[in-house]
Amino acid sequence: MSTVPAEVPERVRLERFDRTERVLHWVNAALFGLLMATGAALYLGFLSTLVGHRPLVRWTHVVAGLVLPVPVLVARYGPWRRGLAADVRRLSRFDADDRRWARSLGRDRAVRPGKFHPGQKLNAAFTVGVMAVLFLTGSVMHWYRFFPVDWRTGATFTHDWLAVATAVVVAGHLRMARRDPEARRAMREGWVTRAWARRHRPRWYEEAIGQLNEARQASSSPE
Amino acid sequence: MGMADGTPVGRRVVLGMLAAGVGGVLFGSKAATVLERVVAPLALRDGTGLLSLFPVGRFRFYSVTGPVPARSEAEYRLAVGGAVATPLTLTLADLRALPVTRLTEDFVCVTGWRVHDVKWKGVRLSELLDRAGVAGSAQGVLFRSFDGLYTETLSLAQARRDDVIVAYEMEGGPVIHDHGGPVRLYCAPMFGYKSIKWLDRIELTEADPGPGYWANRGYDIDGWLPGAEGRVDRPG
Numbered sequence: 001m002s003t004v005p006a007e008v009p010e011r012v013r014l015e016r017f018d019r020t021e022r023v024l025h026w027v028n029a030a031l032f033g034l035l036m037a038t039g040a041a042l043y044l045g046f047l048s049t050l051v052g053h054r055p056l057v058r059w060t061h062v063v064a065g066l067v068l069p070v071p072v073l074v075a076r077y078g079p080w081r082r083g084l085a086a087d088v089r090r091l092s093r094f095d096a097d098d099r100r101w102a103r104s105l106g107r108d109r110a111v112r113p114g115k116f117h118p119g120q121k122l123n124a125a126f127t128v129g130v131m132a133v134l135f136l137t138g139s140v141m142h143w144y145r146f147f148p149v150d151w152r153t154g155a156t157f158t159h160d161w162l163a164v165a166t167a168v169v170v171a172g173h174l175r176m177a178r179r180d181p182e183a184r185r186a187m188r189e190g191w192v193t194r195a196w197a198r199r200h201r202p203r204w205y206e207e208a209i210g211q212l213n214e215a216r217q218a219s220s221s222p223e
Numbered sequence: 224m225g226m227a228d229g230t231p232v233g234r235r236v237v238l239g240m241l242a243a244g245v246g247g248v249l250f251g252s253k254a255a256t257v258l259e260r261v262v263a264p265l266a267l268r269d270g271t272g273l274l275s276l277f278p279v280g281r282f283r284f285y286s287v288t289g290p291v292p293a294r295s296e297a298e299y300r301l302a303v304g305g306a307v308a309t310p311l312t313l314t315l316a317d318l319r320a321l322p323v324t325r326l327t328e329d330f331v332c333v334t335g336w337r338v339h340d341v342k343w344k345g346v347r348l349s350e351l352l353d354r355a356g357v358a359g360s361a362q363g364v365l366f367r368s369f370d371g372l373y374t375e376t377l378s379l380a381q382a383r384r385d386d387v388i389v390a391y392e393m394e395g396g397p398v399i400h401d402h403g404g405p406v407r408l409y410c411a412p413m414f415g416y417k418s419i420k421w422l423d424r425i426e427l428t429e430a431d432p433g434p435g436y437w438a439n440r441g442y443d444i445d446g447w448l449p450g451a452e453g454r455v456d457r458p459g
Contacts, residue, residue: 049284055287132237140335149335154247154250
């Protein structure tokens with residue numbers, strides 16, 4: 001009967017991360033935490049002597065490292081991949097706004113991000129790169145006898161420096177999360193309020209509301 | 224707003240990092256050397272100790288047990304026993320009274336990290352063996368650490384090399400606890416795991432002493448560095 005277009009009410013929550021994405025995030029976070037803790041115990045002298053038990057710590061570090069790609073691959077290619085696959089596509093490309101932000105070296109506050117801020121996109125790409133390179137160099141260190149000593153030295157060198165860089169980036173990630181309780185809730189429960197989306201991710205907000213409106217109009221359209 | 228549009232920054236970042244990673248494996252050894260030459264003098268003058276957090280020419284401290292109880296220079300004793308004519312118990316002062324050997328050699332870990340030109344001072348292992356009098360029945364040397372767990376072994380020929388020393392000084396000072404002090408082995412021609420820390424006892428064995436701690440866990444019994452002792456290099 002009603003022909004008035006049904007507007008999406010303000011209280012509607014917007015889905016930001018589906019279950020696969022959330023589970024992957026936290027499994028990954030746990031593995032990163034374990035790798036960083038055991039890595040620190042292997043690498044920082046005062047921790048090495050305090051913790052000791054090098055074979056056990058090393059074993060834990062190696063096993064966690066070998067397991068690390070598994071959740072990513074399962075989430076990305078399993079039957080539950082849809083949301084993650086779509087977000088990977090969003091994360092991997094820079095649009096005009098993102099490029100403008102990059103050209104301003106991150107100083108341009110006027111950019112209107114889509115679902116992901118360009119800084120988030122860089123963080124995601126860096127994280128994938130980190131996992132790949134640390135896996136590669138860690139493998140050279142672990143299966144050392146198949147490689148010349150120079151390669152082992154190079155692998156150790158690369159692994160060390162990248163691990164330090166990763167610690168810095170992870171600290172930045174945590175700092176951003178600390179400042180935004182709603183973003184944290186999105187990663188725990190999956191949703192954000194319209195107000196948050198409008199304010200922080202305006203182009204995603206328009207896109208998501210547009211889709212909801214279309215869906216509503218389709219379902220409430222007159223016979 | 225098609226999602227396939229835009230610059231594939233993600234792929235470029237990941238591929239760029241992979242390329243840098245492969246480059247790091249192939250050429251990182253040279254970069255590490257250069258960096259060490261540049262940064263090491265700065266690190267010495269760095270009061271904050273912050274530089275030591277960065278991976279430049281630094282030792283890593285390996286311990287296979289929990290915290291190892293410190294042993295003071297005064298209470299330290301080194302035992303030389305087993306298949307010998309005269310078992311010895313040496314204090315640090317006894318060791319210092321013996322002929323001094325100085326080496327400036329790299330410390331190389333089997334996993335690849337290397338500290339260049341470390342200054343070592345101690346007494347040749349062969350000197351201790353001669354003083355104890357190795358029995359004709361002896362087959363090898365077994366070393367024990369006072370961490371209670373670590374062991375290492377050498378053949379008699381290896382133990383008699385000029386560049387294998389019982390070290391009590393390192394970089395111009397006493398061997399600190401974390402480096403395995405007050406007394407450790409330094410076996411220059413081999414990977415670091417052969418240079419047992421917190422040296423407690425040297426034992427001449429009548430049977431083949433077999434593998435030490437890490438060799439039991441897959442490392443080579445003879446931890447030769449590539450090119451050491453005119454031996455054909457093979458990985459490991």
